[in-house]
Amino acid sequence: MNPVQLYQAALHEQLDQPLATATSLDSVFYTSPDVFAAEMEALSSRTWRVVAAAGQLSQPNSVHSLTMTGQPLVVTRAADGTIRCFHNVCKHRGVPLVTESATAIKAMRCPYHGWRYRLDGTLERASHFNGIGDHRVCNTGLSSLDLDDIRCATWNGLVFANAGGEAPPLTATMQALDTRWHEYDFTQFEYGGDLHYRLAGNWKLVVENFLDSYHNPFVHPALNKASSWKAHYPIVEPDYFGVGSNVYQSDVAGHGGLPILTGLSPAGQRRAEYLCVTPTLMLGLHADYLFVLTIDPIDAQTTDEHVYFFFVGADKDDPKVKSARRNVLENWDRINREDIPVVEGMQVCRNASPYGTSVFSPFHEGPMHAFQRQVAQLMANRKPKPRQASVDHAIHELVGSEA
Numbered sequence: 001m002n003p004v005q006l007y008q009a010a011l012h013e014q015l016d017q018p019l020a021t022a023t024s025l026d027s028v029f030y031t032s033p034d035v036f037a038a039e040m041e042a043l044s045s046r047t048w049r050v051v052a053a054a055g056q057l058s059q060p061n062s063v064h065s066l067t068m069t070g071q072p073l074v075v076t077r078a079a080d081g082t083i084r085c086f087h088n089v090c091k092h093r094g095v096p097l098v099t100e101s102a103t104a105i106k107a108m109r110c111p112y113h114g115w116r117y118r119l120d121g122t123l124e125r126a127s128h129f130n131g132i133g134d135h136r137v138c139n140t141g142l143s144s145l146d147l148d149d150i151r152c153a154t155w156n157g158l159v160f161a162n163a164g165g166e167a168p169p170l171t172a173t174m175q176a177l178d179t180r181w182h183e184y185d186f187t188q189f190e191y192g193g194d195l196h197y198r199l200a201g202n203w204k205l206v207v208e209n210f211l212d213s214y215h216n217p218f219v220h221p222a223l224n225k226a227s228s229w230k231a232h233y234p235i236v237e238p239d240y241f242g243v244g245s246n247v248y249q250s251d252v253a254g255h256g257g258l259p260i261l262t263g264l265s266p267a268g269q270r271r272a273e274y275l276c277v278t279p280t281l282m283l284g285l286h287a288d289y290l291f292v293l294t295i296d297p298i299d300a301q302t303t304d305e306h307v308y309f310f311f312v313g314a315d316k317d318d319p320k321v322k323s324a325r326r327n328v329l330e331n332w333d334r335i336n337r338e339d340i341p342v343v344e345g346m347q348v349c350r351n352a353s354p355y356g357t358s359v360f361s362p363f364h365e366g367p368m369h370a371f372q373r374q375v376a377q378l379m380a381n382r383k384p385k386p387r388q389a390s391v392d393h394a395i396h397e398l399v400g401s402e403a
């Protein structure tokens with residue numbers, strides 16, 4: 001079977017079953033280069049992926065280079081503030097045009113033969129194209145050599161790209177989350193740093209680990225003490241899934257003193273939610289900060305993970321606030337590093353023959369089931385179907401009985 005057929009079979013035989021009887025994706029989905037290649041084609045053509053925090057390009061005339069599954073990309077902010085995304089490939093001999101992020105630049109100059117491109121991607125000048133013996137630069141007649149642009153959009157301080165151009169509008173992708181989190185005024189958040197990791201594990205294992213509170217007491221004892229798994233509730237909706245808590249306290253979590261969003265209800269001030277929206281986009285929202293975790297799959301067994309942090313902008317020069325911001329990054333860095341051996345261990349075991357598929361905990365692993373189903377639906381070329389109300393109802397009953 002080809003990868004699409006494999007996913008169609010997994011949907012039909014395993015993931016479309018109710019949570020209590022569904023079984024998880026087999027090891028082949030975590031190890032096969034063919035499955036990986038098909039997944040990357042689908043993610044690139046039909047989903048939005050984060051390419052930068054807009055705060056990384058806060059100044060006009062700035063550029064930010066990156067790779068996405070090995071593809072060189074560049075995000076630009078022009079003098080008028082417009083953000084664009086391009087393939088970071090010089091149209092002459094094809095070398096990466098921008099090798100490092102920069103601000104206050106008027107144009108992107110290729111390091112190989114000096115062709116210059118404006119920040120809107122148009123070729124500005126190339127020398128020695130006027131005929132033999134003519135050494136002038138040329139700025140006309142080369143428009144077919146402008147940079148290839150990529151569909152690009154922004155949402156609450158994040159820059160997204162959809163290289164294949166087939167995803168629904170970004171506003172539609174984020175609409176359900178906007179509705180859920182309408183109480184939170186994201187305009188009060190400002191970019192406040194990032195963390196990066198490379199793991200020897202398939203990208204789906206990283207997402208599944210994010211969605212899993214089940215392991216917290218065993219892998220993250222300090223986190224579990226501050227935010228007990230018993231106070232977590234699963235969230236499974238057609239357009240997002242994850243876990244939440246209604247007892248979030250910043251001082252207990254180790255970073256008290258951060259200003260919180262104004263306008264939040266008392267319940268909103270105690271709420272923390274960790275949700276996956278697209279297969280590579282996860283967000284953790286609190287009254288005082290937001291983190292955005294994005295996945296960049298490198299190959300079937302290697303994944304880059306990027307975490308962007310956003311804090312309420314008020315009082316940012318106060319030493320206590322600076323210290324609390326540092327604590328947030330340090331705490332999450334510790335938690336993320338605690339997860340790496342587990343994710344890498346799962347990859348080792350998926351390469352070993354005894355492991356195939358397994359069951360889902362009805363209490364803890366509904367969001368993981370929803371994620372595997374989301375990926376399988378994307379791969380099987382099927383529009384997501386709303387979950388049965390009875391399944392969600394059963395989950396909430398279970399939560400109520402355990403909490």
Ligand code: FES
Nearest residue numbers: 090092093110113
């Ligand atoms: S490769 Fe860029 S100018 Fe030649």
Ligand SMILES: [Fe+2]
Nearest residue numbers: 209219220339
């Ligand atoms: Fe974890």
